[in-house]
Every structure is written in C-alpha cells, then in structure tokens.
Amino acid sequence: MTMLLYGRPPAVFDPPGDAVQTSPLIPGSAALEDIPEGSADAVTVYAPPGVLERRYVLALALRALKTGGRLDVMAPKGKGGSRLGKELKAFGLEVAETAKAHHRRCVAVRPEGPLPQLEQAIAGGGRRIVPGLDAWSQPGVFAWDRIDPGSALLARSLPELKGAGVDLGCGYGALATVALRSPVVTALRLVDLDRRAVDAARRNVTDARASFEWADARTLPETADLDFVVTNPPFHDGGAEDRRLGQAFIRKAAGLLKKGGVLWLVANRHLPYEAELDAAFKRVRMVADAGGYKVFEAVK
Secondary structure, three states, X not given: OOEEEEOOOOHHHOOOOOOEEOOOOOOOOOOHHHXXXXXXXXXXXXXXXXXXXXXXXXXXXXXXXXXXXXEEEEEEHHHOHHHHHHHHHHOOOOEEEEEEOOEEXXXXXXXXXXXXXXXXXXXXXXOEEXXXXXXXXXXXXXXXXXXXXHHHHHHHHOOOOOEEEEEEOOOOOHHHHHHOOOOOEEEEEEEEOOHHHHHHHHHHOOOOOEEEEEOXXXXXXXXXXXXXXXXXXXXXXXXXXXXXXXXXXXXXXXXXXXXXXXXXXXXXXXXXXXXXXXXXXXXXXXXXXEOOEEEEEEEO
16 A cells, blocks of 8 residues: 655644655655656645645645545644645545644545646646746745845855855755855855755756755764855744754854854844854854844854
8 A cells, every 4th residue: 555645744643654755845755746646545745835835735646646545634724724625625626624733634535537727736836947036946945936135145245255165955056056156166065955945956056066965954964174154044944933943053064164164144133143153153243234134254
C-alpha cells in the first residue's frame, strides 16, 4: 500500500508513520511533483496557507491518488482551513468536513475520471519566470514574486566580498546574484530549507562559482573556514514568529566563519539580535537602518 504525507500534521491527527514524506520543506523528501499519476492509495496533507501553493499541493495529491484513494487534508482555521472544503469541492470531490484542535479537516475519495480545475491549479502553483522580477520562482518560496525589502537593503549595503562564502537561506538567489558580482569571490554556497527555492536559485544563478544545497542551515557542519556569510534569516516557523531562528543562524554563521571572517545580516528592526551578535563575534556594527530593517556587519 502506497501512502504519502505532505508536511507535519499535529500528532492529534494521527499522521501515518510509514508514509513517504513529500514536503519541499523537509530535506531529503520525495517530490510530490514526481509521484506517478494514480499510484498512491492514500495521501495525508498538512495544507500550506498560501492559496496558490495550497491548491497546487491539493491538485498534485489528487493526481497521485488512485481511483478510490483517500485524501485526508487539514489546516489551521485561520490559515486556509476555512477554505479547504470549498476548494476540494471545486475539484469535483464529495467532502466530509470536521473541526478539531483549531483546525479544519477534510476527507475525500478520488472519483473516477478527470477532475475539473486540476491542471489549472498545478499550472497556477508551479515554477515560472516572474514578470518584472525576471527570475525563476514559485508560490510558497519566501517573497516568491517580489524583491524582499530587507534583502534589497542588504544588497545595497554589501561591499565587494572576497574569498569563499555562503548564503544562508538563499531563497531564489537574489542576494547570491549580488554577492557574485565581485570578481574576487572564489566560491559561494547557496543553502535553503525549501527545495523549490534551491531549484529556482539553480536556474537563476548560473555562475560556476556557485553550489547549491537543500538543507536546514542550522544543521550545517561548523567548518570555521569561510571568509563571509550573507543572510536574511527567517523569523517565522509555521506562521508564528520565532526569534530563535535568526539567533540560530547567527550562531551557525559564527561556526562557519574563519577568524576575521565577516557576517552580513539583515533583520527586521524589532528583532533583538544584538546580544546574540555581540556574544558570537569580536566586532559588530550596524551598517544601515531604513524601512523597518537593519543591516549588521559582524567580524569573528
């Protein structure tokens, strides 16, 4: 029996322990896009909050299911859960809907034959070149269809970088593109937790000095051999603000840098990263403070 799982549903929903994980936010997972059509007996989805992303995932899950296969979907009420039933019915499904633990849960069986809106939903949430951005991206990737203002401020603040470095949380590659304008950068690792971001970055950043890693930046080996780190660290986990994420990125950057290596970091103005920076680095200065963001240079 082939069972698929997308994401990490709360334990209260009894997610299947033997299912194949397909979330792009869990490194090493299978790609739901690559699951053969009509090959799965059951799919459990912890639905993402974004409309385009969520409909894309639901459509891929339905495409993967056999006729008569079971789709089990849940989401927090305020983050897409209230729309789940309507969205699934638009695909031509009969839906059983329940409420539990501040979530909505919908169960449906894959009917026989083609389903309405399936291909449109897959096209709407797929990877594409974003008009005006002139870069590959995809719904669900951080700031997928725009230049994030924090990253833009950091890009304007960067000096000519030198040596080998890493972009922690690289997204679709906007900062990396700026870093690689320096002819004295010898190598740049692009690391992101989101497989979709890494795939887009690989298309956007074609410089031979770049390498790409689908990984949780917090788990990277601390090599203490890099000349620079650039990062616009995440500060949300599952939709809730979590300042520990950025603090973990700062500690990881310190572990990756050699003595005298430099961290370039941008953060929302309200985030309290100064104490973590002072503890991990020999010298710290704020380089820019504009538009609700602050940029730091920290020397190990």
